Structure formats: C-alpha cells, structure tokens
Amino acid sequence: MARKKKYNEDEVIEKAMHLFWRNGYAATSMQMLEKEMGINKFSIYASFGNKHGLFLKSIQCYKKQLNSIFEAFKNSNKGIEDIKDFFYNSVRICQIEGNQKGCLLTNTYNEFSGIEDKQINELMNSFMKDLKELFIQKLRMNSKKDEETIVKQANYLLLAKHGLAAASRVNNEKEIEDYIEMTFKNL
Numbered sequence: 357m358a359r360k361k362k363y364n365e366d367e368v369i370e371k372a373m374h375l376f377w378r379n380g381y382a383a384t385s386m387q388m389l390e391k392e393m394g395i396n397k398f399s400i401y402a403s404f405g406n407k408h409g410l411f412l413k414s415i416q417c418y419k420k421q422l423n424s425i426f427e428a429f430k431n432s433n434k435g436i437e438d439i440k441d442f443f444y445n446s447v448r449i450c451q452i453e454g455n456q457k458g459c460l461l462t463n464t465y466n467e468f469s470g471i472e473d474k475q476i477n478e479l480m481n482s483f484m485k486d487l488k489e490l491f492i493q494k495l496r497m498n499s500k501k502d503e504e505t506i507v508k509q510a511n512y513l514l515l516a517k518h519g520l521a522a523a524s525r526v527n528n529e530k531e532i533e534d535y536i537e538m539t540f541k542n543l
Contacts, residue, residue, distance in 0.1 A: 365403060366417075368393040373414035377460045380467050381411055408475075415479060418460045425449065429490060435497030436543060439513060443536045446517070447524050462521035488514050509543060 375392045376384050386397055386407060393400070404410040425445045432438040450458060465480045491510040499506060516539045523535055 363393075363395050363399070368395055368403075369410070369413045369417045372410050373417045373460070376411055376414050377418070377458075377463070380463060381407075382467065408473075412475060412479070415460065415464065415476075419483075422446075422449065422461075433497065435494050435499070436540065438494050438497075439491060440536065440540045443517065443520060443539070447520065447532055447536075450524050458525040459521035462518055465518070466522075484514065487517070512542075513539070 371393045372389055375388060379388070384407070386400070389400060389407065389410065390397055400407075400410060404413055425442065428445070429438060429442045432441070434441075446459065461480065461483055464476065465484065468476045468480065488510050491513045492506055495501075495506045495509055501509070520532070520535060520539075524532055527535070
C-alpha cells in the first residue's frame with residue numbers, strides 16, 4: 357500500500373521552481389532541493405522520478421504563473437503596443453516579492469543551448485516558436501510592411517526579449533525602461 361504524501365505537491369514544486377530559477381538546473385543539487393522543498397530525496401524520486409522530472413514540473417509551474425500575461429497579450433488588439441506591454445509585464449513578474457530576476461524560460465533556454473535534452477529543447481523551442489508567432493501576429497495588425505520585414509522584426513523582438521530577460525537580472529528599473537523604450541523606437 358502506497359504511503360500518503362505529507363506535503364502539498366504544488367507547494368513543493370513552486371519551491372523547487374524558485375530554486376531552479378535562482379541557480380539554474382546544473383547548479384541545483386538534490387541536497388539543495390531537499391532543503392528548499394522540505395522533503396527527502398526518496399519523496400522527490402517517488403513523486404517526480406528524478407531531478408530532471410522535477411525540473412520539467414517546475415517549468416510547467418512557471419508557465420502557469422505566466423499564463424495571465426500571455427492571455428492578456430494574445431487577446432489584446434493594439435499591435436506593436438501589445439508587444440511593448442508584454443515586455444513591461446514580463447519584467448514586472450520578476451519584481452514580485454519572492455520571484456527571481458530574469459525569466460526562468462530564457463535562463464533555461466540559455467543554459468540548455470547546445471545540450472542534448474530532447475524534452476527541454478522541445479519545450480523551449482515550442483515556447484520560442486509560439487512567442488515569435490505572437491509577435492508576427494501583432495506586427496501584422498498595424499503594419500503596411502511586407503512579410504519579410506515583419507519576420508525580421510519578430511526575430512529582432514525575440515532577441516530583444518532574451519536581452520531583456522538577461523538585463524532584468526542585473527540592471528536597474530530605469531535602465532530596463534530605457535531598453536524597452538529604445539527597442540520599440542527602433543521598430
């Protein structure tokens with residue numbers, strides 16, 4: 357007979373997410389996870405299979421937290437202004453008490469680039485593809501530009517979003533605001 361869990365799985369996943377967000381995947385040890393989550397290694401393995409399985413659950417948890425930002429972004433209809441709002445909103449989520457600086461997805465994308473991990477790479481590629489498609493849709497809304505230019509601008513914005521995530525880890529609010537404003541001035 358299986359033992360009943362003495363912890364809330366969603367709560368321990370969120371704790372793990374914050375630890376991975378702070379340290380990255382490779383620098384987060386099982387001992388660190390045990391301490392942060394308040395459960396033992398056996399419970400981690402029993403619930404999540406291994407550190408990798410827990411990391412995948414942590415990314416899903418993060419994506420759920422971002423869902424309201426993405427829903428607002430998808431459902432708005434102001435074109436380029438929507439993208440700019442999305443940039444500001446994605447920085448604001450990192451300023452919430454208890455959240456880390458930067459974007460867990462961008463951090464993961466950077467950490468796992470060049471590493472053969474099919475599950476992580478599929479997750480990251482899917483996220484980046486979806487984000488680029490949203491940028492393209494928004495750019496088409498108020499643009500008389502040709503499709504090639506729109507795709508180039510979407511690529512530019514995708515790279516700018518990566519830069520923003522990295523900058524939000526070390527730069528102050530004014531520098532971040534200037535970065536966002538200059539990004540959109542260049543479109």
